[in-house]
Amino acid sequence: MGFSSALQSRAAHEALIVRQDAELRLMETMKRSIQMKAKCDKEYAISLTAVAQQGLKIDRADEMQGSLISKSWRSYMDELDHQAKQFKFNAEQLEVVCDKFTHLSQDKRKARKAYQEEHAKIAARLNHLTDEVVRKKSEYQKHLEGYKALRTRFEENYIKAPSRSGRKLDDVRDKYQKACRKLHLTHNEYVLSITEAIEVEKDFRNVLLPGLLEHQQSVQESFILLWRNILQEAAQYGDLTADKYKEIQKRIDTVIGNINPTEEYGEFTEKYNYVSRTSPTTPLLFQFDETLIQDIPGKLQSSTLTVDNLTVDWLRNRLQELEGAVRDCQEKQLKMIEHVNGGSPVANGSIISNGSNTSNGIQSNKDSLCRQSKDLNALRCQEKQKQKLVDMIKCALNEVGCEELPSGCDDDLTLEQNFIENGYNNEQQISLSTNRPLYEEEWFHGVLPREEVVRLLNNDGDFLVRETIRNEESQIVLSVCWNGHKHFIVQTTGEGNFRFEGPPFASIQELIMHQYHSELPVTVKSGAILRRPVCRERWELSNDDVVLLERIGRGNFGDVYKAKLKSTKLDVAVKTCRMTLPDEQKRKFLQEGRILKQYDHPNIVKLIGICVQKQPIMIVMELVLGGSLLTYLRKNSNGLTTRQQMGMCRDAAAGMRYLESKNCIHRDLAARNCLVDLEHSVKISDFGMSREEEEYIVSDGMKQIPVKWTAPEALNFGKYTSLCDVWSYGILMWEIFSKGDTPYSGMTNSRARERIDTGYRMPTPKSTPEEMYRLMLQCWAADAESRPHFDEIYNVVDALILRLDNSH
Numbered sequence: 080m081g082f083s084s085a086l087q088s089r090a091a092h093e094a095l096i097v098r099q100d101a102e103l104r105l106m107e108t109m110k111r112s113i114q115m116k117a118k119c120d121k122e123y124a125i126s127l128t129a130v131a132q133q134g135l136k137i138d139r140a141d142e143m144q145g146s147l148i149s150k151s152w153r154s155y156m157d158e159l160d161h162q163a164k165q166f167k168f169n170a171e172q173l174e175v176v177c178d179k180f181t182h183l184s185q186d187k188r189k190a191r192k193a194y195q196e197e198h199a200k201i202a203a204r205l206n207h208l209t210d211e212v213v214r215k216k217s218e219y220q221k222h223l224e225g226y227k228a229l230r231t232r233f234e235e236n237y238i239k240a241p242s243r244s245g246r247k248l249d250d251v252r253d254k255y256q257k258a259c260r261k262l263h264l265t266h267n268e269y270v271l272s273i274t275e276a277i278e279v280e281k282d283f284r285n286v287l288l289p290g291l292l293e294h295q296q297s298v299q300e301s302f303i304l305l306w307r308n309i310l311q312e313a314a315q316y317g318d319l320t321a322d323k324y325k326e327i328q329k330r331i332d333t334v335i336g337n338i339n340p341t342e343e344y345g346e347f348t349e350k351y352n353y354v355s356r357t358s359p360t361t362p363l364l365f366q367f368d369e370t371l372i373q374d375i376p377g378k379l380q381s382s383t384l385t386v387d388n389l390t391v392d393w394l395r396n397r398l399q400e401l402e403g404a405v406r407d408c409q410e411k412q413l414k415m416i417e418h419v420n421g422g423s424p425v426a427n428g429s430i431i432s433n434g435s436n437t438s439n440g441i442q443s444n445k446d447s448l449c450r451q452s453k454d455l456n457a458l459r460c461q462e463k464q465k466q467k468l469v470d471m472i473k474c475a476l477n478e479v480g481c482e483e484l485p486s487g488c489d490d491d492l493t494l495e496q497n498f499i500e501n502g503y504n505n506e507q508q509i510s511l512s513t514n515r516p517l518y519e520e521e522w523f524h525g526v527l528p529r530e531e532v533v534r535l536l537n538n539d540g541d542f543l544v545r546e547t548i549r550n551e552e553s554q555i556v557l558s559v560c561w562n563g564h565k566h567f568i569v570q571t572t573g574e575g576n577f578r579f580e581g582p583p584f585a586s587i588q589e590l591i592m593h594q595y596h597s598e599l600p601v602t603v604k605s606g607a608i609l610r611r612p613v614c615r616e617r618w619e620l621s622n623d624d625v626v627l628l629e630r631i632g633r634g635n636f637g638d639v640y641k642a643k644l645k646s647t648k649l650d651v652a653v654k655t656c657r658m659t660l661p662d663e664q665k666r667k668f669l670q671e672g673r674i675l676k677q678y679d680h681p682n683i684v685k686l687i688g689i690c691v692q693k694q695p696i697m698i699v700m701e702l703v704l705g706g707s708l709l710t711y712l713r714k715n716s717n718g719l720t721t722r723q724q725m726g727m728c729r730d731a732a733a734g735m736r737y738l739e740s741k742n743c744i745h746r747d748l749a750a751r752n753c754l755v756d757l758e759h760s761v762k763i764s765d766f767g768m769s770r771e772e773e774e775y776i777v778s779d780g781m782k783q784i785p786v787k788w789t790a791p792e793a794l795n796f797g798k799y800t801s802l803c804d805v806w807s808y809g810i811l812m813w814e815i816f817s818k819g820d821t822p823y824s825g826m827t828n829s830r831a832r833e834r835i836d837t838g839y840r841m842p843t844p845k846s847t848p849e850e851m852y853r854l855m856l857q858c859w860a861a862d863a864e865s866r867p868h869f870d871e872i873y874n875v876v877d878a879l880i881l882r883l884d885n886s887h
C-alpha cells in the first residue's frame with residue numbers, strides 16, 4: 080500500500096504535511112546533537128593531547144637510558160597522541176555531517192512547499208468546476224421557472240383567443256418561445272458542465288492525485304535514503320571499533336608487550352659495570368669507640384656487657400624479649416615453608432613450586448617464590464642476629480653466676496645526678512605525691528588525643544593520665560610506654576573506688592601513686608611499670624586559664640573568640656571545636672595546633688597553646704587585630720595604596736618562604752585564610768589542610784577542595800608540593816590587587832578548571848603594576864617546575880617595593 084492509494088483523503092493530505100513538519104524538527108534535533116558530539120569529541124581530543132603531553136614529561140636523563148619500560152611508555156603516549164588526532168579529525172568530519180543536515184533540511188522544506196502547491200493547484204480545478212455545476216444548476220432552475228410561467232400564460236391566452244391570433248397572443252407566444260430557447264441553452268450548458276466535472280473529478284481521483292502522491296512518496300523516500308546515509312556517516316565517525324583505533328590499540332599492545340623484565344636492566348647493568356666497575360660493597364666497620372670510656376675507671380668495658388644491680392633486671396627482660404623474638408622468627412619461617420609446600424614442612428627448608436601453568440601464573444609464581452625465599456632469608460638473618468645477642472647476654476649473666484651482683488653505683492650523689500640528667504627531677508617526684516584535684520596534676524593531660532600521647536611517651540616506663548570520651552561517657556586512661564604503648568582504663572568499683580588489677584583506692588591520684596611507688600606492673604599481662612611521669616608541655620594550657628570575651632569569627636570546626644589569658648592578661652584569639660564533632664574531626668582540629676607549634680615567624684600566625692583539659696578543646700593563638708585579609712580588602716577597598724598592596728604580597732611571600740624552607744605545604748593559601756594586623760602586615764593562618772612533606776599525594780578523594788585556588792596538577796593528579804602553594808599565592812596576589820574580588824567570577828568551579836586547562840588565565844586587576852601581574856602569570860605556569868619558588872618571589876616583590884620607595 081503506497082501513498083497514492085492510502086493517502087487520498089483530505090485528512091491524510093493534512094497528516095502528510097504535519098508528518099513532514101515533525102520530520103524537519105527531528106532533523107534539527109539530530110543536527111544539534113551531532114554538533115554537540117563533535118564539540119565534545121574535540122574537547123576530548125584536547126584533553127587526550129594534554130594527557131599524552133603530561134605522560135611524555137618523563138625524565139630523559141641518563142638514568143633511564145636503555146630502559147624498555149620507559150621506551151614503551153613513550154611510544155604508548157605517542158599512540159595516545161595519535162588517538163587524540165584521530166578523534167579531532169573525526170570531530171571535524173562530524174561538523175561536515177552537520178552541514179549536510181542543513182542542506183537536507185533545506186531541500187526537504189522546498190519539497191514540502193512544492194507538494195503543497197501542486198496539491199492546491201489540482202484541487203483548485205476540481206473545486207472550480209464543482210462551483211460551476213452548482214451555478215449552472217441554479218441558473219437552470221431559474222430559467223425553468225420563467226419558462227413554466229410563460230408557457231402557462233401562453234396556454235391561457237391561446238385557449239381564450241378565438242381566432243388563435245391577435246397582437247397580444249403573438250406577444251405572449253414570442254416571450255414563451257424566447258424562454259423556451261433560454262431553458263434549452265441552459266440545459267445544454269448544465270449537461271456539458273456536469274460532463275466536464277465528471278471527467279475532471281475522475282481524472283483528479285484516478286490520475287492527478289495518485290500521480291502527485293506517488294511522486295511525493297518517491298521524493299520522501301529519497302530523503303529518507305539521504306538521511307540514513309548522513310546518519311551512517313555520523314555513526315562511522317563515532318565508531319571506536321574502527322580499524323584506525325584498532326590499529327592504534329594494537330600498536331599500544333605491542334609496545335607494552337615489548338617490556339621485557341629480563342632485558343630491562345641489560346644496558347644499565349652493562350653501563351655501570353663498564354663505567355664504575357662496581358665491586359661488591361666494602362664491609363662497614365663497627366667498633367666500640369674506646370675514647371667514650373677512657374675517663375670511667377673499671378666499670379664499663381669496651382664491647383662487653385655490664386652486669387650489675389642496675390642492669391641485671393634490664394638484661395633479663397631484654398633476654399626474654401630477644402628469646403621471644405628468636406622463637407617468633409623460627410615460627411614464621413616454619414609457617415612460611417608450610418604455606419609454600421601446601422601444608423607439608425620440608426626438612427631442609429627448600430621451597431617446592433606448586434604454581435599454575437598459565438604464562439602469567441608462571442611469572443607470578445616465580446615472583447612469589449623469589450619473594451618468599453627472599454623473605455625466608457631475611458627471617459633467617461634476623462634469627463641469627465637475635466640469637467647472637469641472646470648468646471651474648473646469656474654468657475654475661477652466666478659469668479656472674481650466683482655471686483652477689485656488683486653495685487653499679489658507688490654513692491647516692493651520682494644517682495641523683497642521673498635522675499636530673501634523665502629529666503626525673505625531685506620536684507616531679509614530689510608533685511606526684513601531692514593530693515590536688517586530678518585535672519591540676521601536671522601529668523594529667525585532659526582529652527589530649529591518643530596520637531599526641533604516643534608522641535610524648537618515648538622511653539619504657541614513661542606514663543601520663545588522660546581522659547577519653549567513649550559513648551558519651553568519660554573514662555580516665557593511664558597511658559604507658561612499655562614495649563610499645565599501652566593504655567589502661569581506670570576501673571571503678573561498686574563502692575566508687577578506683578583500681579587496675581591490684582587493690583582499689585579512693586582517688587585516681589592515689590591509685591597512680593601506688594603504681595608508681597610500688598613499681599608493680601599495672602597488669603600482669605603487660606608487665607608495664609610506671610617510672611617517669613610525663614608532664615604537660617608548655618603549650619598545653621588549662622581551659623580555665625582562658626576567658627572568652629567576644630566572638631570574632633566562625634571557623635570550620637567552631638566559633639573563634641577574642642579572649643584573655645588569666646595568667647598574663649594577654650589578649651589572644653581562641654578557636655573552639657564543637658563538642659558534638661566526632662573524635663576524628665577533633666583530631667583534625669588539633670592538627671593545626673601541632674603544625675603551628677613548631678613555627679616562629681612574623682608572617683605566620685603564632686600558636687600560644689592548646690586547651691585539652693576538658694571540652695570544648697581550643698587552640699589559643701596570637702590575636703591579629705585586623706581579622707581576615709579578605710574581609711579587610713573588601714572593607715578598605717578605597718583606602719588601600721599600591722604600596723600597601725605590594726607590602727601585603729611581600730609579607731605573604733615571606734611567610735610562605737619560611738614554610739617552604741620547613742617543608743610545609745599549606746594547601747589552602749587564600750586571602751580568606753590570611754590575617755592582617757593594624758599595620759597592614761599579613762600573617763598566614765588556617766593550617767587545617769597543611770602537610771609537612773616535600774610532596775603530598777591525596778588519596779582519600781578530593782573533598783572540599785578550593786578549586787579556584789588549587790594548581791592543576793593537584794586537581795588532576797592529587798599531587799601537592801610547595802609549587803602548588805605558589806599557584807595559590809598567584810591567586811592571593813590577584814585577590815589583593817582586585818581588593819577582594821572573587822577569582823574567575825561568573826564561572827563555576829568546573830568551568831574555571833576547564834578553561835585553565837586550555838590555557839586561560841585571569842586578566843590583570845585594575846591598576847596592578849605590570850611586574851606584579853607578570854609575577855602572577857609566572858605563578859600560574861601550567862608546568863609546576865617553571866613556577867618561581869617563594870624565595871625568588873620574595874626577592875622580586877622586595878626589589879619592586881624598594882624601587883617604588885626610592886622613586887618617591
Ligand code: ADP
Binds near residue numbers: 631
Ligand atoms: P577555620 O580554620 O576553622 O576555618 P579560620 O582560621 O578561617 O577558621 O577562622 C575563622 C575566622 O576567625 C577568620 O576569618 C578570622 O576572621 C577569625 N580569626 C581566626 N584566627 C584569628 C586570629 N588569630 N586573630 C584574629 N582573628 C582570627
